[in-house]
Amino acid sequence: TKLAESREQANAIASASEEWIQQQTQLNQQIKELQNHLNPQRTEQAQLQERETQLQQKIQDHQTTLSSITPDLEEKQQNAQQLQQTVQQLEQQIQNLAQQVSDTEEEKKLQQNTQNRLLQEQREKQRQLDKLEATQQAQQEAQGTYATQIILKANLPGVCGLVAQLGQVEPQYQLALETAAGGRLMHVVVEDDQVGAQAIELLKEKKGGRATFLPLNKIQPPRHNMSTALRYAQGFIDYAVNLIECEPRYRAIFGYVFGNTAVFSNLETARPHLGKTRIVTLEGEILESSGAMSGGSRSTRSSVHFGTATETESDEIQQLKNRLAEIEEALATCNPKIEQATAESERLSQQLNETRQQHQQQQWSLQQTQQEIQRLSQQQQELNQQLSQNEEELTELQGRLETLANEIPQQEQELGQLQEELADLENRHSNKEWQQIQQQIKEQEAELHEKETALNEAKQHKQQLENEQLRLEEKITTSQQRLTEYDQQITDIHQQQDNLQQQKETVAKEIEQTQETINQLQTKLGDLKQQRDRAEQTLRSRQRQQDQQTWKQQKLQETLNQQKQQLTTLQSQLQEQANALPDPLPEVPELVQTNGSETITFATYQEQLTHLQQQLRQMQQRLQDMEPVNMLALEEYEQTQAQLDELTEKLNTLQGERNELLNRIETFTTRRIEAFQTAFDAVNENFKTIFATLSDGDGYLQLDNPDDISNASLNLVAHPKGKSVQRLHSMSGGEKSLTALSFIFALQRYRPSPFYAFDEVDMFLDGANVQRLANMIQQNSQQAQFIVVSLRRPMIEAASQTIGVTQAKGAYTQVLGLKL
Numbered sequence: 001t002k003l004a005e006s007r008e009q010a011n012a013i014a015s016a017s018e019e020w021i022q023q024q025t026q027l028n029q030q031i032k033e034l035q036n037h038l039n040p041q042r043t044e045q046a047q048l049q050e051r052e053t054q055l056q057q058k059i060q061d062h063q064t065t066l067s068s069i070t071p072d073l074e075e076k077q078q079n080a081q082q083l084q085q086t087v088q089q090l091e092q093q094i095q096n097l098a099q100q101v102s103d104t105e106e107e108k109k110l111q112q113n114t115q116n117r118l119l120q121e122q123r124e125k126q127r128q129l130d131k132l133e134a135t136q137q138a139q140q141e142a143q144g145t146y147a148t149q150i151i152l153k154a155n156l157p158g159v160c161g162l163v164a165q166l167g168q169v170e171p172q173y174q175l176a177l178e179t180a181a182g183g184r185l186m187h188v189v190v191e192d193d194q195v196g197a198q199a200i201e202l203l204k205e206k207k208g209g210r211a212t213f214l215p216l217n218k219i220q221p222p223r224h225n226m227s228t229a230l231r232y233a234q235g236f237i238d239y240a241v242n243l244i245e246c247e248p249r250y251r252a253i254f255g256y257v258f259g260n261t262a263v264f265s266n267l268e269t270a271r272p273h274l275g276k277t278r279i280v281t282l283e284g285e286i287l288e289s290s291g292a293m294s295g296g297s298r299s300t301r302s303s304v305h306f307g308t309a310t311e312t313e314s315d316e317i318q319q320l321k322n323r324l325a326e327i328e329e330a331l332a333t334c335n336p337k338i339e340q341a342t343a344e345s346e347r348l349s350q351q352l353n354e355t356r357q358q359h360q361q362q363q364w365s366l367q368q369t370q371q372e373i374q375r376l377s378q379q380q381q382e383l384n385q386q387l388s389q390n391e392e393e394l395t396e397l398q399g400r401l402e403t404l405a406n407e408i409p410q411q412e413q414e415l416g417q418l419q420e421e422l423a424d425l426e427n428r429h430s431n432k433e434w435q436q437i438q439q440q441i442k443e444q445e446a447e448l449h450e451k452e453t454a455l456n457e458a459k460q461h462k463q464q465l466e467n468e469q470l471r472l473e474e475k476i477t478t479s480q481q482r483l484t485e486y487d488q489q490i491t492d493i494h495q496q497q498d499n500l501q502q503q504k505e506t507v508a509k510e511i512e513q514t515q516e517t518i519n520q521l522q523t524k525l526g527d528l529k530q531q532r533d534r535a536e537q538t539l540r541s542r543q544r545q546q547d548q549q550t551w552k553q554q555k556l557q558e559t560l561n562q563q564k565q566q567l568t569t570l571q572s573q574l575q576e577q578a579n580a581l582p583d584p585l586p587e588v589p590e591l592v593q594t595n596g597s598e599t600i601t602f603a604t605y606q607e608q609l610t611h612l613q614q615q616l617r618q619m620q621q622r623l624q625d626m627e628p629v630n631m632l633a634l635e636e637y638e639q640t641q642a643q644l645d646e647l648t649e650k651l652n653t654l655q656g657e658r659n660e661l662l663n664r665i666e667t668f669t670t671r672r673i674e675a676f677q678t679a680f681d682a683v684n685e686n687f688k689t690i691f692a693t694l695s696d697g698d699g700y701l702q703l704d705n706p707d708d709i710s711n712a713s714l715n716l717v718a719h720p721k722g723k724s725v726q727r728l729h730s731m732s733g734g735e736k737s738l739t740a741l742s743f744i745f746a747l748q749r750y751r752p753s754p755f756y757a758f759d760e761v762d763m764f765l766d767g768a769n770v771q772r773l774a775n776m777i778q779q780n781s782q783q784a785q786f787i788v789v790s791l792r793r794p795m796i797e798a799a800s801q802t803i804g805v806t807q808a809k810g811a812y813t814q815v816l817g818l819k820l
Contacts, residue, residue, distance in 0.1 A: 045404045048397050055394045062387045066380060073376045076369055083366040090359040097352040104348060108341035114663075114670040115334045122327045124707075129320040147211040151188055151199050158195030160250075163187050163214070163257055167246040172282065173237075176263050180240050180280040184257045187212040189250065198558075205550070214253055221255030230262055230277065235269025238262075240280065267295070326662055333663040570606075673709050679750060686746035687716075694772050695738045696721040716743060733764030738773075745776060748784065755785035762792050774798035 151159060160166065164185040169177050178185065188211055190196045196213035203211060230236050237243075240258035241251075261278045264270035270279045270287055279287040285295030684701040691699040699718040705711060718731070718739045731739070741761060748756065758777075762770045771794040777786050778798045788795060796802055804816040 041404055041408055045401065045408065048401050048404070052394060052397050052401070055390045055397065059387060059390050059394070062383045062390070066383050066387070069376055069380050069383070073373065073380060076373045076376060080366060080369045080373055083362055083369055087359065087362050087366055090355055090362060094352065094355050094359060097348055097355060101345060101348045101352055104341050104345040108338060108345060110667060110670060111334055111338045111341060113674070114666050115331060115338065117670055117673070118327050118331055118334065118666060122324060122331070125320050125324050125327070129317060129324065132317050132320065147203055147209040148186055148188055150203060150206050150208040151211060154199075154202055156195065156199060156202070158191035159199065160189040160191065160216070163189060163253060166250045167244045167254060169243055169245065173243050173263065175284050176280045176282045177240055177243060177258070179284040179286060180261045180263075180278075181257050184212075187214050187257075189214045189216065189253055191215065192217040201554070205554075214256065216249060216253070219252050219256055221252050221259070230273065233264075233269070233273060235265040236262065237265060237282075329659050330662045330666045333659040334666070337663065669710075676709055682750045683743075683746045686749045687742055690745045690749070690776070691718065691739070691742040694742055694769070694776060695735070699739065699742065701743075718742075734766065734769060737761060737764050738769060741773065741776075745780065748780065752783050755787065758786065758788045758790075760789050760791070762790055762795055765792075767792075767794065770794045 148162060152161070162185065163181070166189060188196075188199065190199065190213050193215040196215050199211070199213055203209065240261040240263055241254050243263065244254045244258075246254060259278060261280055262273075264273075264279055264281050266283065267281050267285050270281055270285070273279060274287045274293070275289060275291045278289050281295075283295075285293065287293050680701065680703070688698065688700055691697065695718075697718065697720040699716065702715040702717050703709065703712040704715060705713070716739055718735065720731075720735050720738075744756075762773055765773060770792045774795045775798070777788065777795075780786070781800070788799070790796060802817075806814050806816065
């Protein structure tokens with residue numbers, strides 16, 4: 001209302017001084033127009049000056065920033081290059097280490113495969129050896145060898161040895177004489193019949209079987225007339241007993257063994273004398289005097305031979321033992337290699353992991369450096385762009401400032417003139433009242449504007465508070481829902497924990513009960529084992545004691561008998577020596593003898609005398625053995641020892657090289673077996689697919705001895721459609737052709753050849769099978785060239801190029817090129 005009243009008064013005053021106002025208005029309008037034109041220019045000038053200052057400051061800042069960024073960027077780039085080189089080196093090192101780890105693992109796997117194969121072969125060979133040795137042992141026990149071993153190992157006095165041990169023969173006569181002697185080679189030669197009786201009693205006690213004993217004091221060779229007519233017979237060599245080299249005391253033994261057996265060179269020369277005497281040939285045929293003949297192949301498992309003290313082994317057993325020894329040496333070489341490869345693999349793996357970690361760290365550093373370089377480069381580029389833009393803008397501003405500097409002084413001069421005219425006009429006419437009213441109007445308008453602004457701000461604040469209230473209410477609702485869900489989850493977790501705790505307690509009780517039961521059973525089992533061991537030990541000790549007591553009793557009985565005989569002899573000798581003693585008797589020395597630090601006490605003077613005589617003989621024998629004395633023995637010993645050391649070193653070197661060669665041989669064998677198995681599996685799968693395609697049947701490859709691939713044979717198992725599985729020789733010609741072609745194509749698919757030549761392979765096939773074969777060849781011709789000689793239409797039609805050969809007129813052929 002006040003504003004309206006003031007406006008009315010102002011209008012009244014304005015109408016009264018309308019003329020004055022018009023003039024003033026015109027001046028003011030001119031001044032205003034000029035000011036409106038001048039003020040923007042001044043403002044623009046001030047802004048341009050301020051902008052010029054800002055641009056200059058910005059340009060200076062950008063230049064400073066660029067000068068600081070450039071060396072940092074260069075340093076980062078150098079670091080990035082170094083890091084890139086380091087990363088590349090680490091990548092190369094990682095590749096090398098990975099390759100080394102792969103090679104080491106492959107070598108380890110190869111050595112483990114070799115070891116497993118050798119262990120399996122060792123088990124198989126050992127089983128074969130055990131079986132052969134058990135068979136040989138059974139044969140030896142059946143032949144009485146076990147009994148002779150007991151006698152020879154007992155070291156009974158008076159046992160000379162086996163018949164085979166007591167004679168030597170030349171190699172060319174060995175087979176004939178061993179065949180002629182037969183089982184008598186196993187007979188035991190003893191000094192007298194008493195020793196034989198003792199040996200028989202020992203076999204009875206040991207339950208060692210039976211044996212034949214030949215006492216030297218009782219044996220009588222059979223009396224045979226050795227015909228002198230045979231000495232001039234064709235092929236006659238000599239009588240067997242004359243071909244034996246032995247001591248004279250054993251001549252009767254070999255006379256008993258061979259009798260009048262004559263030795264001939266071969267069966268043809270011996271047959272005319274059949275029935276005259278016992279004959280043996282160098283090849284082992286025997287012709288008895290009764291007319292019987294025996295011969296054939298020779299057994300390789302003969303128990304003993306002339307000149308041997310133990311039973312010989314068969315070639316198969318010897319080969320198995322040699323192979324087992326080689327396997328042991330190879331395994332001894334293989335185990336350190338596996339351990340070395342394992343340690344090397346672990347070391348390389350650890351080094352590889354460390355290198356990978358370094359690579360990751362360096363790569364991460366490189367990425368960070370590259371990102372920093374990218375950031376600095378981008379910042380440098382942006383600064384350069386901004387610097388260029390600022391410099392261009394500064395150039396434009398400077399041009400505009402020059403223009404304004406020329407226009408503003410002229411306009412200020414015009415404005416001064418107009419202001420002077422307006423001042424003159426105001427001096428002539430007063431308008432203070434109007435100005436006061438105008439001032440009140442402005443103040444009231446300003447107050448109204450402030451109130452309206454405050455009202456709008458209050459409304460906006462109220463709206464913000466309402467929005468904030470709505471958001472808070474939504475958050476409270478969501479939080480309450482989450483709290484409810486969390487409470488439910490906590491309740492479920494507590495319930496699960498209670499259930500798990502109950503289950504844990506139940507399981508713990510069951511474990512404790514089971515552990516107590518196990519401990520009780522283990523304690524009881526240990527007690528039972530201890531009782532069993534004690535009982536077995538007691539039983540064995542009682543049995544040993546019983547055997548020892550029985551043996552001692554027999555020994556004592558024999559010793560008692562011998563001592564009784566010796567007592568009778570000694571009593572007679574004592575009586576004779578007592579009669580020969582001088583009278584009075586000389587002083588008798590003490591029955592004590594000192595030998596260095598050892599003092600020997602004798603029971604009788606005879607024992608002392610015997611001991612002294614034995615020492616005397618030993619000394620004399622040592623003196624004889626020492627003659628002649630070699631004064632260069634020490635020097636020769638040193639030379640021999642040096643040679644021995646050198647040979648030992650060479651032997652160790654050769655042994656190591658031999659073990660290494662054995663390991664390489666076994667490793668190559670393992671690789672060969674693995675390569676063959678890989679090729680066999682691939683060719684087998686190809687054969688199955690191709691045979692099914694060509695014949696609508698099924699077939700596969702089979703090894704007759706999969707456990708020994710080196711000595712296994714390959715079988716083609718083919719089952720044509722509608723027929724049972726047959727052997728290859730029972731198949732028709734077409735079936736044989738399809739089977740053979742399937743095998744060829746299977747090999748070709750595994751390892752292709754550049755070209756193949758087939759000569760009428762479809763001759764025995766029907767039309768459908770020829771078509772299948774033609775399709776197969778056409779399909780495989782994409783990888784290889786096939787040259788096929790054929791007379792069948794499907795094969796000719798499937799060919800890419802066809803050459804016809806026909807017989808022209810006369811005795812020559814004609815070759816034609818055909819296009820189908």
